[in-house]
Amino acid sequence: MVEYEDKEYLVLLPLDDEESGIVILEIEPVDEENENYLAVEDEAVLDAVYAIFKERYQDVLNFAD
Numbered sequence: 097m098v099e100y101e102d103k104e105y106l107v108l109l110p111l112d113d114e115e116s117g118i119v120i121l122e123i124e125p126v127d128e129e130n131e132n133y134l135a136v137e138d139e140a141v142l143d144a145v146y147a148i149f150k151e152r153y154q155d156v157l158n159f160a161d
Contacts, residue, residue, distance in 0.1 A: 097123070098148045105145045106133060109157075120145050 098105045108119040120142055121133040136142055150159050 098145050098152070100141065100145050100148060105136070107145065107149045118146065 098107060104123040106121045106123055108121070110118070120136050122136050124132040124134055126132055136145070150157075
């Protein structure tokens with residue numbers, strides 16, 4: 097999970113299909129126990145969230161750019 101501009105985003109990575117890309121979803125709280133996951137279409141937000149994710153996990157994951 098990544099926070100960006102007062103919102104939370106979920107970053108999903110493919111397990112073993114290298115052809116698949118990552119998926120970034122915005123987390124929208126519904127109540128204390130439930131949340132919705134929304135598609136992010138803004139390229140600037142996608143780039144910013146992914147950059148934060150890569151920086152945070154650079155020692156754990158290998159990123160091929």
